[in-house]
Amino acid sequence: MREKLFIAIDNNYDEIISLRRHLHENPELSFEEVETPKLIADYHRNLGHEVREHVGGRGVVAILKGNKPGKTVALRADFDALPIQDEKDVPYKSKIPGAMHACGHDGHSASLLGLAKSLNSIKDQLFGKIIFIHQHAEELAPGGAIAMIEDGCLDGVDYIFGTHLWATEPLGKIQYKSGPIMAAADRFEITIQGQGGHGAKPHETKDSIVIGSQIVLALQQIVSRRVSPMDAAVISVGSFEAKNAFNVIADSVKIVGTARSFNEKVQDLLENEIQRVVKGICLAGDVTGTVQYKRGYPALVNHHDEAIQVAALAEDIPGVIEVEDMIPQMGGEDFAYYLHHVKGAFFFTGAKNPTWEKAYPHHHPKFDIDENALLISAKLLGDLALYYTSEM
DSSP, X not given: OHHHHHHHHHHTHHHHXXXXXXXXXXXXXXXXXXXXXXXXXXXXXXXXXXXXXXXXXXEEEEEEEOSEEEEEEEEEEEOOBBSOOOOOOSTTOOSSTXXXXXXXXXXXXXXXXXXXXXXXXXGXXXXXXXXXXXXXXXXXXXXXXXXXXXXXXXXXXXXXXXXXXXXXXETTEEEEOSEXXXXXXXXXXXXXXXXXXXXXXXXXXXXXXXXXXXXXXXXXXXXXXXXXXXXXXXXXXXEEEOOOOTTEEOSEEEEEEEEEESSHHHHHHHHHHHHHHHHXXXXXXXXXXXXXXXXXXXXEEEOHHHHHHHHHHHTTSTTOOEEEEOOOBSXXXXXXXXXXXXXXXEEEEEEEOTTOSOOOOTTXXXXXXXXXXXXXXXXXXXXXXXXXXXXX
């Protein structure tokens, strides 16, 4: 049956690419998706699948029922874009100013739709049910996953799988990991209120810029001196804002950044230490400091048996040349929420064209993928669905 599925996927390749390029030309930002979920719902309806729209807001869930009893397996793809101007010189360049698919979600959606059509062509031989979860708003917390789960997208599901096209890894590579694979992604915002004044008379001010600079430097010591070297963690400042004239000392500063970790103990430590550093330095500088710490997506932790099965099946997928037990990524993903409820795994599908001298990273204005990766991701997700629906 898997050979028939793979042949069907290959036969649907042109349609998969057409779908991907249409989505790439017509990106929609997180929580603003309108036409994309309509396209996805109509596609599944034309296949005869049971379809639910507006799941958790803008999500779509479609169901393919096999003719034989078996388990229920969910496959998830996200479909939101990013607020980035597309700078690629390609025929399928984004038509929407200031928006583009710079993370591969167009490919995720097209691959899953092509897989749905391919599985539908052999539905008489299928076991159980296959649930296609098309998720909105992965890029912007609180994300779409948690709302879709609350709206019942995982009801009756036994297993769930998903993949991320990874443009910086070679085409043909599958990366997997048992346990933590992606980090918890938190955001912090620090506001320092000092007392501004003339740049010629700093002694009459409470210099928020100097104090803010001390805080930025002190934050870098949290990971190196407070977190165990056996635990992974990151604190990065992404924005330092203190707008003023060249000869005026600013009375306030806003610092924004992110903290990443793989377990709640370290996450708690990072939050507490950021609070402590800001409080101490502000006290010494006689200024007021506040910290808003917002927890984002939790760490994405794969279930052991399912992650190992991803690796086992990947070895026999056409086009796969390497299966790697990867080093966990510090990026975040709200697929983590699904794995809090059912067993499953998330993996990476290499999408760097072998002829490219340089692969632009995710969230870059010139980001692109080798579209042959869509065949590999569809085949591995399909093989996982066949394996787990027939598991007795």
